[in-house]
Amino acid sequence: MSFALNGRPGVAEETRARILAAARALGWTPSHRARALSSSRAFAVGLVMSRPPELLGADPFFPSFIAGAEAVLVDRQEALVLQVVPGREAEEDSYRRLAADGRVDGVFLTDLRVDDPRIALLEQISLPAVTLGRPDVDSTFPAVVVDERSGIAAAVAHLVALGHERIAHVAGPAHFLHGATRRAAWERTLVDAGLPPGRCLVADFSAAGGARATRELLDTGEPPTAIVYANDLMATAGLAVAMERGIDVPGQLSITGFDDTEIAAHLRPPLTTVRTDAFGWGKVAARTLLDLIDGKPGADVEMPPAQLVVRASTAPPAP
Amino acid sequence: MSFALNGRPGVAEETRARILAAARALGWTPSHRARALSSSRAFAVGLVMSRPPELLGADPFFPSFIAGAEAVLVDRQEALVLQVVPGREAEEDSYRRLAADGRVDGVFLTDLRVDDPRIALLEQISLPAVTLGRPDVDSTFPAVVVDERSGIAAAVAHLVALGHERIAHVAGPAHFLHGATRRAAWERTLVDAGLPPGRCLVADFSAAGGARATRELLDTGEPPTAIVYANDLMATAGLAVAMERGIDVPGQLSITGFDDTEIAAHLRPPLTTVRTDAFGWGKVAARTLLDLIDGKPGADVEMPPAQLVVRASTAPPAP
DNA sequence: TTGTACGCGTTATCAA
């Protein structure tokens, strides 16, 4: 009987049709809960976000990523369960609970950290996962990676081509892999261009942090002529700090962001930034995770690299 | 046996202790799935967001609201299942599916619309809900409402007190209840102050929409001296449009936003805006929904009203 | 190829 409904072989065509018709006539729907109990599957995947709530609101990544993931999840009748935790300890509990309760069949691992302990944790509790980006520790999980380095490298190269020689960086927290990667890409490109690495200040991806870092950068004796920010939010705050000091952007200072948020194109001047496809990332990550759950190994997948979007916040340095 | 574990009455203290000890010793954990099947509960609540993905990323509301809701959900061992749908039709399917599959025990109803059909739908499929704001149609669901009118009214009154007489409004879509409410509050306050209602342009809460509306407003023969925007994103774009035309803010044009996003305080000039507590809203909404699901009726609850935050984007009009 | 009976791990009911 269930063979017929699940479209499995070993059933006569006529019988199958008869059963399907009866099911439809009765308005019968398979019970998700019974299926879950019987097959010990949750038919759901999880995403735990561990960021301070005030920072969550400003980040354009999660909403887009989630929308992308949802786009494939709905088709497969899978639900997305969300978890928001304030700090690191709560985070581990969160994953353990999700697994112990059988709430999800797998999770997305975002905001990868340096020497991320979650990888070992998930392997230990055998909760399938997909990592967003390639971890720096051994991992048996498939990774869906977007090359952020080339985007940052393109931004720095763009500034170098314009004639800048003192190019600073306002980075994200160093314990985040993407924070570290972007920073490394900035430094590497500078060195490759034969330029001395400029100053790098670590901020926290917030507007307040971006403003603070910018002030510190501008307060030095020989301030940079260009600043590469690790996200648009900090770049926007940096732009305001420059204006507040009467520093013309891009005339006296060039700045670049990262994310290409919707507002970036509508700032004054419009922001030169690096675009990543969070929506597409979500789609591919969801497909990869679902395949993994279904027992199909799944190799790492490489997404199109982040693209530099040149707008008007960059120009040759003042003579 | 389960009585003991669930802490229900009708069990001898000693027996309960004995059972609890045995359970711990065996490392036994109640099976979420079996409980769900047996009690026909999902132990989860739902939130469906029906916005175009590109708009989702810029909105600070959902992340904060979700974080707030999560704060109370975790304590009650309830999960949050998220759904993102592109349009109106998909939306109805989404709710029906959630209910039919028994994926959730109730939902949050956000982005209330004029004559919102979802209320009747949810009542029909008897899926408990909590509305964010008070609907304009009959509803049996508890509403958790934040008074947005007084925030907008305060913003308009602030501008009037500064001496402005031509105060325009860039509204959100008219079919959204909050869009309509903010617009009505703006108009009402103007009329009450004995001023002719200024121009009102309807945009879509996006930066692009805000920029377009601002250009149109500034292109008229007698442009406004102040613009009240329905959200920070549009106000930020409006600010850029003013700069692009060499119009000084706040010297020649005052602007106000709505949301008090993190970036608002870090723009140049810092944005005068209206603050709502989305995190708190999420907490209260979750509590109300959970109570409703538990069979406790629950009356409408009124949250603290939105507050005007005066910063530097507002000043007396040019003489 | 088809029908049947049992297991999944709870909650709920009913005797004892």
Added chain:
DNA sequence: TTGATAACGCGTACAA
């Protein structure tokens, strides 16, 4: 107050 037993509804192994 306690213990045994029947649902809950689907997957599946096994017998017909």
